[in-house]
Amino acid sequence: MKMFIYKAYDKAGAKIDGQIEAESHAVALSQLKNQGLLPSELKEYKESTGNFFGSSKKVSLAELEFLTAELSLLLSSGVRIDKGLDIIRRSKAQPALVRLLTSVSSGISKGQSLSQAMSEHNEVFDPLYINLVELGEASGQLPEIFAKLAEDLKFKRDLQRKIISSLTYPFIILAVCLLCIVFIFNFIVPKLSVIFSDPESLPWYTQALLGLSDWMQSYQILLGCGFLGAVFLGKQLFTQPKFVKGWQQFLLKIPGLASAVLTTERIRFNSALAMMLDAGLAIDKALDLAKGNIKNQVLQREMEIVRNKVKHGHSLSPSLKQTSLYPDFYISLLEVGEESGNLAKVFDEIAKRSRQEFETWTEKMTTLIEPLLILLMGGIVGGVVVVMLMSMVAVNDVGF
Numbered sequence: 001m002k003m004f005i006y007k008a009y010d011k012a013g014a015k016i017d018g019q020i021e022a023e024s025h026a027v028a029l030s031q032l033k034n035q036g037l038l039p040s041e042l043k044e045y046k047e048s049t050g051n052f053f054g055s056s057k058k059v060s061l062a063e064l065e066f067l068t069a070e071l072s073l074l075l076s077s078g079v080r081i082d083k084g085l086d087i088i089r090r091s092k093a094q095p096a097l098v099r100l101l102t103s104v105s106s107g108i109s110k111g112q113s114l115s116q117a118m119s120e121h122n123e124v125f126d127p128l129y130i131n132l133v134e135l136g137e138a139s140g141q142l143p144e145i146f147a148k149l150a151e152d153l154k155f156k157r158d159l160q161r162k163i164i165s166s167l168t169y170p171f172i173i174l175a176v177c178l179l180c181i182v183f184i185f186n187f188i189v190p191k192l193s194v195i196f197s198d199p200e201s202l203p204w205y206t207q208a209l210l211g212l213s214d215w216m217q218s219y220q221i222l223l224g225c226g227f228l229g230a231v232f233l234g235k236q237l238f239t240q241p242k243f244v245k246g247w248q249q250f251l252l253k254i255p256g257l258a259s260a261v262l263t264t265e266r267i268r269f270n271s272a273l274a275m276m277l278d279a280g281l282a283i284d285k286a287l288d289l290a291k292g293n294i295k296n297q298v299l300q301r302e303m304e305i306v307r308n309k310v311k312h313g314h315s316l317s318p319s320l321k322q323t324s325l326y327p328d329f330y331i332s333l334l335e336v337g338e339e340s341g342n343l344a345k346v347f348d349e350i351a352k353r354s355r356q357e358f359e360t361w362t363e364k365m366t367t368l369i370e371p372l373l374i375l376l377m378g379g380i381v382g383g384v385v386v387v388m389l390m391s392m393v394a395v396n397d398v399g400f
Helices: 027-034 061-076 081-089 095-108 114-119 127-139 141-194 203-237 241-251 257-279 282-289 298-310 316-321 328-340 343-399
Strands: 002-009 014-023 040-042
Touching: 002 027, 002 095, 014 095, 027 040, 027 343, 040 328, 061 081, 061 095, 061 141, 061 328, 081 095, 095 114, 114 127, 127 257, 127 282, 141 203, 141 343, 203 343, 241 257, 241 298, 257 282, 257 298, 257 343, 282 298, 298 316, 316 328, 328 343
Parallel strands: none
Antiparallel strands: 002 014, 002 040
16 A cells, blocks of 8 residues: 555645555545545655665654543543544554554554554554553553653653754854864965965975865865765764763763763653653563663663662662662662652652753853864864964065
């Protein structure tokens, strides 16, 4: 079956757009007409093989949040799960999400439970998601489970957006700085060099500037290819487990950056734990699933040790104290939560406090990096201008 994207008008003249599955263009056109629609545009959806940074076939985090939130709303309104999936599929969902929903609906129609149908798409639904859905099916609380999952996914999107936004401006400044360097040494310096009739009599700093300009003009294509090659090599290296593990260990040793990594992982781990404990999962099972939310393999291994200790009867707070993820202050909160039997609330509080810490850290780093990069760019541009002015003054002095 092929996927077609259409724009059409209904009998009242209102615009409608969406997706439809059919064997051919003619069959899709016939189906739309049978639905009482007048198509104005109908084209087959072509899945791209993905760009340099990733595949466009995957369901994005935003689409997964949309699906989860919509399922929570529909189920709360009394709509059956198969009908709810069909409603979302026929809405303005992206083609990748439509294919996912079609596959899940097909699994349900064959007698599978929702969690079983979703488990066949582990590239979209992680074990935490699947287990909570299974728990919701068993307890009859699927709407509440989907609401909590949607809230967790929204939090992940917010965290992702904050990380990207904190890096965007420094990268823009760095890119402008590099473009200024290329422009200066390709256009400004060569035009000014014609005023120097005898390069050998010029000061050393002028000769160095002209030599650097000539070198860049001669090898800038190779430099560009080398840069693209380095980016491609870096992308390939990050697909190698050994390199990723070594890189993650290195990040935990960098002062300043290590605290940001720990805070980010603490947010992911505690938000997942709070949600699962609130849903009624046992602590050892919750630890096992929340461990999958941690991206850093070093910290993930530490949490695996904690899970094994708790499973064999050790207390939670002393076990977590031996990890890198929890400072003493948070351990004291956990001890109170463990004594009162209110761990879910404590983990949620830790996630909120860690979120505030991360926001403070990003503000500080952005405030620090921005002026440094601006000074770097101004220093390079200003340095070239000063060298050229000093060179012209030196030439005039020699001529006089």
